[in-house]
Every structure is written in structure tokens, then in C-alpha cells.
Amino acid sequence: MIHQSAWIGKNVSLGENAIIGPEVIIGDNTTIGSNVIIHKGTIIGSNVFIGDLTSLGKQPMANKKMARKPSSELPPLSISDGVTIGGNCVIYRGTILHQGVLVGDLASIRENTEIAENSIIGRNATVENNTRIGKQVTVQTNAYITADMVIEDDVFIGPCFSSSNDKYMGMGNYRHQGPVLKKGAKIGNNATLLPGIIVAENAIVGAGAVVTKNVAQGKTVVGNPARQLD
Amino acid sequence: MIHQSAWIGKNVSLGENAIIGPEVIIGDNTTIGSNVIIHKGTIIGSNVFIGDLTSLGKQPMANKKMARKPSSELPPLSISDGVTIGGNCVIYRGTILHQGVLVGDLASIRENTEIAENSIIGRNATVENNTRIGKQVTVQTNAYITADMVIEDDVFIGPCFSSSNDKYMGMGNYRHQGPVLKKGAKIGNNATLLPGIIVAENAIVGAGAVVTKNVAQGKTVVGNPARQLD
Amino acid sequence: MIHQSAWIGKNVSLGENAIIGPEVIIGDNTTIGSNVIIHKGTIIGSNVFIGDLTSLGKQPMANKKMARKPSSELPPLSISDGVTIGGNCVIYRGTILHQGVLVGDLASIRENTEIAENSIIGRNATVENNTRIGKQVTVQTNAYITADMVIEDDVFIGPCFSSSNDKYMGMGNYRHQGPVLKKGAKIGNNATLLPGIIVAENAIVGAGAVVTKNVAQGKTVVGNPARQLD
Numbered sequence: 200m201i202h203q204s205a206w207i208g209k210n211v212s213l214g215e216n217a218i219i220g221p222e223v224i225i226g227d228n229t230t231i232g233s234n235v236i237i238h239k240g241t242i243i244g245s246n247v248f249i250g251d252l253t254s255l256g257k258q259p260m261a262n263k264k265m266a267r268k269p270s271s272e273l274p275p276l277s278i279s280d281g282v283t284i285g286g287n288c289v290i291y292r293g294t295i296l297h298q299g300v301l302v303g304d305l306a307s308i309r310e311n312t313e314i315a316e317n318s319i320i321g322r323n324a325t326v327e328n329n330t331r332i333g334k335q336v337t338v339q340t341n342a343y344i345t346a347d348m349v350i351e352d353d354v355f356i357g358p359c360f361s362s363s364n365d366k367y368m369g370m371g372n373y374r375h376q377g378p379v380l381k382k383g384a385k386i387g388n389n390a391t392l393l394p395g396i397i398v399a400e401n402a403i404v405g406a407g408a409v410v411t412k413n414v415a416q417g418k419t420v421v422g423n424p425a426r427q428l429d
Numbered sequence: 430m431i432h433q434s435a436w437i438g439k440n441v442s443l444g445e446n447a448i449i450g451p452e453v454i455i456g457d458n459t460t461i462g463s464n465v466i467i468h469k470g471t472i473i474g475s476n477v478f479i480g481d482l483t484s485l486g487k488q489p490m491a492n493k494k495m496a497r498k499p500s501s502e503l504p505p506l507s508i509s510d511g512v513t514i515g516g517n518c519v520i521y522r523g524t525i526l527h528q529g530v531l532v533g534d535l536a537s538i539r540e541n542t543e544i545a546e547n548s549i550i551g552r553n554a555t556v557e558n559n560t561r562i563g564k565q566v567t568v569q570t571n572a573y574i575t576a577d578m579v580i581e582d583d584v585f586i587g588p589c590f591s592s593s594n595d596k597y598m599g600m601g602n603y604r605h606q607g608p609v610l611k612k613g614a615k616i617g618n619n620a621t622l623l624p625g626i627i628v629a630e631n632a633i634v635g636a637g638a639v640v641t642k643n644v645a646q647g648k649t650v651v652g653n654p655a656r657q658l659d
Numbered sequence: 660m661i662h663q664s665a666w667i668g669k670n671v672s673l674g675e676n677a678i679i680g681p682e683v684i685i686g687d688n689t690t691i692g693s694n695v696i697i698h699k700g701t702i703i704g705s706n707v708f709i710g711d712l713t714s715l716g717k718q719p720m721a722n723k724k725m726a727r728k729p730s731s732e733l734p735p736l737s738i739s740d741g742v743t744i745g746g747n748c749v750i751y752r753g754t755i756l757h758q759g760v761l762v763g764d765l766a767s768i769r770e771n772t773e774i775a776e777n778s779i780i781g782r783n784a785t786v787e788n789n790t791r792i793g794k795q796v797t798v799q800t801n802a803y804i805t806a807d808m809v810i811e812d813d814v815f816i817g818p819c820f821s822s823s824n825d826k827y828m829g830m831g832n833y834r835h836q837g838p839v840l841k842k843g844a845k846i847g848n849n850a851t852l853l854p855g856i857i858v859a860e861n862a863i864v865g866a867g868a869v870v871t872k873n874v875a876q877g878k879t880v881v882g883n884p885a886r887q888l889d
Contacts (some may be wrong), residue, residue: 200445215660215678215696218445228541233678233696234712236445236481238462251463251696251714252517252747254481260513264547264565283720286483287712287748287765289516289534301722304749304767305517305785307534307552317724322767323785325535325553325570335724337829340785341821343571343588343618345573355829358803359821359851361571361589361619363636367727368615369567369585385828388803389821389851389869391589391637393621399534406823407851407883409619409637410655423653423869423883426859430675448693453886466675466693466711482694482747486713490743492761494777495796517712519746519764535747537764537782555765555783555800573801573818573848591801591819591849593866598845599797599815619820621849621867639849639867641884653867653883 223256232286240292242276247278250286250304257330258290259310273310285322303340305322321358330377339388347377354380357388357406366394381416444481453486455538462516470505470522477508479518480534487521489540489558503540515552533570551588569618575609584610587618587636596624611646674711683716692746700735700752707738710746710764717751719770720790733770745782763800781818790837799848807837814840817848817866826854841876 200216201207205223213231219225223237226245231237235249238256249255273293278284282296285304293310296302300314303322304327314320314332321340326332330344333352338344342360350356364377376395378384383396387406398404402414405421414420419428430446431437433452442534444463447456456475461467465479469476469564480487486506503523512526513533522539527547527629533552544550544562556562567573568584572590578637580586594605606625610616610650614628616637628634632644635651644650649658660676661667665683674693679685683697686705691697693711698716701723709715716736732752733883738744745764753770756762760774761781774780774792781800785790790804793812798804802820810816825838836855840846844858847866862874865881874880878889 216446216464216676226504233714234482234676234694238636239553248720250717250720250749252482252694252712254463254516257480257516257534260480260515260531261476262511264549264567265531269479281722283722286714286717286719287517287535287747289480289536298870299723301488301720301725303720304717305535305747305765317722319722321725323553323783327570337724339823340573341801343569345588357823357825357828358805359589359819363569363587365587366631368587368617370615374821385830387828387853388823389596389619389849393617393636403828406853406871407821409883411636421884423639424651426610446676446694464694464712482712484746486695487710487746487764490708490710490745490761490763491742492737492741492777494779494797495761512695517747517765519710535765553783558734558801566885571801575800575818589819593799593817593848595817598817598847598863600845619849623847641866653869654881 208245220256226280230378238276238292240380241278242275243278244280244298246281246283248283250288252286253284253290255284255286255290257289259291259293261277297334309346325375329355333382345377347375349377349379351380351382353383353385355385356380357386357390359389360392361389362392364394384414438475450486451496456510462642468506468522471508473503473508474510474512474528476511478513480648483515483518483520485514485520489521489523527564539576545582547579563612565656575607577605579607581610581614583608583613585615586610587616587620589619590622591614591619592622593621593622614644668705670882678790680716686740698736698752701738702735703738704740704758706741706743708743710744710748712746713744713748713750715744715750719751719753751788757794769806769854775812787837793842807835809837809839811840811842811844813843815845816840817846820846820852821849822852824854844874859869 201219202221207225212230220239229247232251236254241256279298289307293308299317308326309328315334318336327346328343339358345362364375378392378396383401391409392414397413397418402418408425409423431449432451438457442460442607450469459477462481466484471486509528519537521540529547538556539558545564548566556574557576569588575592575594595608608622611630613631627643631648633649638655639653661679662681669689672690680699689707692711696714701716739758749767751770759777768786769788775794786804787806799818805822824835835863838852838856843861856872859876862877868885869883
């Protein structure tokens with residue numbers, strides 16, 4: 200089903216039963232998988248690949264218990280040239296994926312997020328809202344990027360990484376604060392970052408470390424709680 | 430495809446290619462996404478939202494190696510008024526979601542589970558069978574709720590939480606025992622709970638803690654193994 | 660949509676809108692869910708169950724930043740008799756699932772992987788490429804099996820397990836080395852294994868342990884970093 204107001208470029212390969220909503224734009228030489236759903240207004244560049252059973256441009260949801268209601272007015276989802284997206288992904292309206300980004304199967308990315316050139320979001324990884332991810336960043340499989348995080352260029356995040364942004368765990372009026380990972384920081388698999396932690400340039404967080412204090416530039420921390428190696 | 434024995438209320442919005450099975454009931458003003466599959470007998474209330482590519486009312490599966498075979502006779506999946514369910518979710522037959530529950534994208538919930546009013550099951554979270562979750566509970570993104578858990582009202586579970594229920598890791602005839610989280614308990618991100626652990630009322634488990642002993646009322650534990658702060 | 664070159668056995672139950680690609684083979688008494696996508700050349704045995712919204716036989720993806728490009732020539736995905744696969748799964752071309760394997764909902768399995776008889780890959784678990792998994796292995800829910808791992812027969816891997824294979828976290832020309840789990844090893848929930856770690860026969864890794872050194876036969880390790888119990 201292609202809505203009559205959608206615009207489809209040249210040499211686009213459309214999978215079986217792809218559902219293309221109103222005002223969607225799809226650039227040349229792009230491949231859309233089967234059973235894909237592209238919501239209203241989504242902008243997709245040229246030479247993009249979208250896997251099967253993925254939905255793009257979804258509106259945020261909410262219930263009574265949620266601390267922060269999503270904004271109702273969001274710009275369209277924008278997917279630049281050469282982006283590759285896996286199967287069974289969910290990507291929200293209000294987000295920008297820059298050129299060459301790769302998103303693995305079963306990943307999800309919420310609203311108001313921006314991911315710069317050639318970065319990788321691994322399979323089954325989850326990226327929350329209001330997050331900035333730089334260039335050539337690797338977010339490995341099953342990693343969890345909480346809301347309000349800032350991840351600079353060339354950061355490496357290992358598989359099963361866990362972050363959080365709410366020091367009072369739903370109790371307080373605390374302003375949520377995601378961790379900040381500075382340029383070139385490297386985080387081992389299954390490491391845990393507490394809310395607001397800053398990992399400075401080229402610092403290393405060991406696998407399984409639980410980071411309760413900021414990590415200084417170029418230093419390495421390991422353990423629970425994480426302590427600095429000399 | 431709507432089966433002729435299904436009952437669809439007023440002002441229901443059905444997505445493209447939604448598959449509505451026999452004896453399904455859908456209440457007024459409910460929205461069903463595209464490519465959604467609703468299996469036989471599922472009961473959905475009014476003002477419900479179901480995201481794209483979700484399947485509801487699935488029968489449990491098994492193979493030779495599985496310790497516990499699922500029961501073959503299960504009541505239908507019941508989804509109350511005002512429930513919101515994300516995209517690419519899988520929810521089994523034999524489960525009840527009460528009014529106002531929110532289930533994030535890519536989450537899955539097994540059979541014989543009950544989730545009370547206004548609770549949140551985060552994106553990519555997994556809830557196993559035979560679990561009771563109280564009111565106003567938050568289960569954050571990517572958290573894992575093992576089988577046979579009891580989670581009381583107002584509990585907060587951080588992202589990437591891990592629980593288990595099999596002390597002998599598949600070796601013994603041990604009766605599986607899920608952890609119990611009492612009213613108001615708060616669990617930090619990526620914390621690990623061993624089988625049968627009880628976290629008492631308003632106790633706090635720090636991020637990344639590995640909890641090997643019960644946690645007393647109102648107390649805080651941190652570290653690996655977790656020890657009580659005074 | 661069934662491609663004219665596909666071969667469908669007797670008593671096959673095809674869900675609504677299943678998409679069966681060219682040269683696919685499906686054995687007798689097999690059940691295919693709704694909105695399933697089966698890519699070119701996939702071979703499926705008899706008495707197989709495939710859940711809704713799953714895609715089978717997908718080609719690997721890549722972008723500029725990826726260290727290792729996937730091989731372009733892969734044999735078809737092969738699914739043996741009596742295999743059960745959940746809903747919303749993604750399984751790649753170039754992989755073999757042997758008789759009686761169970762794959763849970765929302766799991767994904769990459770190329771060049773082989774899983775032997777009656778093993779279980781839990782819900783939301785992720786198995787990377789070039790991995791060998793033996794017989795009667797349990798990989799529980801949400802566990803992460805990195806690339807190049809070897810998992811022998813009768814291994815038990817608890818929920819939320821994390822592994823990695825890149826000691827230099829994307830910095831070096833290091834040859835990636837996945838952990839090796841020898842016959843009968845048991846790994847607790849949310850344990851972390853560093854690259855190349857060997858867990859010997861019948862050894863036990865406690866829940867939440869961070870394993871930085873090899874584990875000797877029949878021994879138990881716990882803590883962060885993991886130390887051996889006497």
C-alpha cells in the first residue's frame with residue numbers, strides 16, 4: 200500500500216506488503232524490506248536499506264505513570280543516504296540518522312535523537328530519547344543508551360552496556376541526567392554507569408565495572424565499585 | 430483479515446493488514462497497528478493502543494530439553510481498557526494486563542502473568558510466566574523478570590535488571606523460586622538477583638549490585654556480593 | 660505470496676500473508692506463522708514451527724565502520740526436523756539449526772553459526788556469527804553470545820549473560836577471540852566473560868561474576884573480578 204501523496208525515487212525496490220504512509224519521501228536506489236511500515240512524513244535518502252518487519256516514524260507513547268510526557272509536535276524521522284537498518288526495528292519520529300549509519304536487527308531508537316555519520320547501533324540495542332551520538336561510534340549488541348546521554352565521536356561501547364539517568368529511581372523531582380562519554384572513550388561489555396557520570400577523553404571502563412564516580416582523561420577503571428588503575 | 434466470529438466495537442481503527450482471529454473481542458475507540466496478529470479468543474478493551482507488528486494471544490512453545498512444559502489449557506489473553514502496547518511485541522495467552530498498563534516496543538510477556546493498574550513494562554523488557562506484578566510498578570527498558578516472581582505495588586526496577594529462579598542451573602529437581610520484591614522496593618540498573626531473594630519494603634538495591642542474601646526493610650545494599658550500608 | 664520455484668510439503672499450515680521466496684523448501688507437517696518472511700533458498704524440515712513476524716535466511720549487512728565485512732557467498736539457512744522458532748525472530752543465511760532446537764521470541768542468530776540437537780536459545784537472546792553451540796545447551800533469555808564462541812554440549816548459560824571477543828575494543832588489529840565454554844560448564848545470570856576466556860568442563864561461574872582469567876575444571880568462581888572458591 201503506497202499512499203498517493205508519497206514520493207518514491209528511481210530504482211527503489213519495495214518488498215512485499217510494504218506500507219508507505221502519506222507524505223513519505225524515498226530516494227533513489229533504496230531497498231525497503233517486506234512488511235515494513237513507514238509512517239507519515241518520514242524522509243528516506245538514496246541507497247538506504249531497510250530490513251523486513253521494521254517500522255519507521257512511530258509517534259511516542261505514554262501512560263499515567265510516566266514521569267515525562269513525550270512532546271506531541273515532532274519533526275519527521277530523517278534517514279540520510281547510505282543508511283542501513285535491520286529487521287524488526289522500531290525507530291521514532293523526531294530523530295535523525297546521518298549518512299552511513301548502521302542499525303542492527305531488533306534495535307529501537309526513540310524520538311529527539313541524533314546519530315552522526317558512520318556510527319553503528321548494534322542488534323537488539325536500545326537508544327532512548329534526547330540523546331546525541333557522534334561520528335564513528337560503535338554501540339554494540341544489546342547495549343542500553345538511556346535518555347539524555349551525550350556520546351562523542353569515536354566512542355566504543357561494548358555489548359550489554361547499561362546506563363541510567365534517574366538517581367532517585369522514580370522517587371524525586373530530580374532532573375534526569377544521562378552519562379556523558381567524551382571523545383574516544385571505551386566501555387567494556389556489561390559495564391554499568393550511574394546517572395550523570397562523565398567518562399573523559401580516551402578513558403577506559405573495564406568489562407563489568409560499576410562506575411559510581413567520573414573517570415579522568417586517559418585513565419582506566421575496573422571493579423565494583425570501579426577504581427582507577429595507576 | 431477479520432474472522433467472521435470476531436466482535437469489533439465502535440470507532441475502532443484497524444491498521445493495514447491486521448489479522449483478527451476467531452472469537453476476538455475489541456472494545457470501542459481502540460487502535461490496532463498495521464501487520465498486527467491477534468490470536469483466537471483474545472479480549473481487548475476500549476481505548477487500547479496496539480503498535481505495529483505485534484502479536485497477541487500466542488500459545489506457549491516447548492522442546493525436549495525444557496524442564497517445565499507449558500500448560501495446554503490457558504484462558505484467553507485479556508487486555509483492559511486504556512492499555513498501551515508498543516510495536517513488535519509478543520504477548521501470550523493466559524495473561525491479564527489491567528487498566529492503564531504500558532508495554533514498550535519489542536517487549537515480551539509470557540503466559541499466566543498478571544500486571545496491575547498503570548504499571549510500565551519497558552521497551553525490550555522480558556516478563557516470564559507465572560509472575561505477579563502490582564500497581565504503579567516501573568520495569569525499565571531491557572529488564573528481565575524471571576518466572577515465578579512476585580513484584581508488589583510501587584516497585585521500581587531499573588534498566589537491564591537481571592533475575593533468576595534456578596539455583597542449580599538446570600542440574601537438579603529443585604523447585605524454581607523467583608525473587609520477591611516487596612512494596613516500594615527500588616532496584617538500580619543492571620543489578621543481579623539470585624533465585625528466591627526477598628527484597629523487603631522500601632529497600633534499595635544499588636546499580637550493578639549482585640544480591641546473594643535477602644535485603645531488610647528500608648535498607649540499601651551495594652557491591653558484589655552486595656553488602657548493607659549502615 | 661509463494662514463489663513458483665518454492666517446494667511446499669504435505670499438511671503444511673501457512674499463516675496469513677506468509678512470504679515464501681524462490682527455491683525455499685518446506686517439509687511435511689510444518690507450521691508457518693502469519694507475516695513470516697522466508698528468503699531465497701532456505702531449507703526447512705518436517706514438523707517445524709515458525710512463529711509470526713519472523714524472517715529467515717536474511718543476508719548479513721555492513722557499513723564503513725565495521726571491522727569485518729560479512730562474506731557474500733553463504734550457503735542457505737538450514738532448519739532441521741522438529742525445530743521450534745518463536746515470533747519476531749531474525750535468523751541469517753549460512754546457519755544450521757539441528758533437530759529439536761528451540762529458539763525463543765525476539766531472538767536473533769547470525770551467519771555461519773551451528774546449533775546442535777535439542778539446544779535452547781532463549782527469548783530475546785542474540786547469537787553472533789561464527790559460533791558453534793553443542794547439544795542440549797541452554798542459552799537463557801536475553802543472553803548474549805558473541806562471535807567466534809565455542810559452546811560444548813550440556814552447557815547452561817543463565818539469563819542476561821554477556822560475552823565479548825575484542826580485547827582492544829575496536830582499537831587494534833587484534834584477532835577477535837570469543838570465549839570457550841567446555842562441556843557441562845554452568846554460567847550464572849548476568850555474568851560477564853572477557854575475550855578469549857576458557858571455562859573448563861563442569862566449572863561454575865556465579866551470577867554477576869566478572870571473569871578475567873580462565874576457570875579450571877569443576878571449579879567455581881564468583882565476584883568482580885571473579886576468584887575461585889576452594
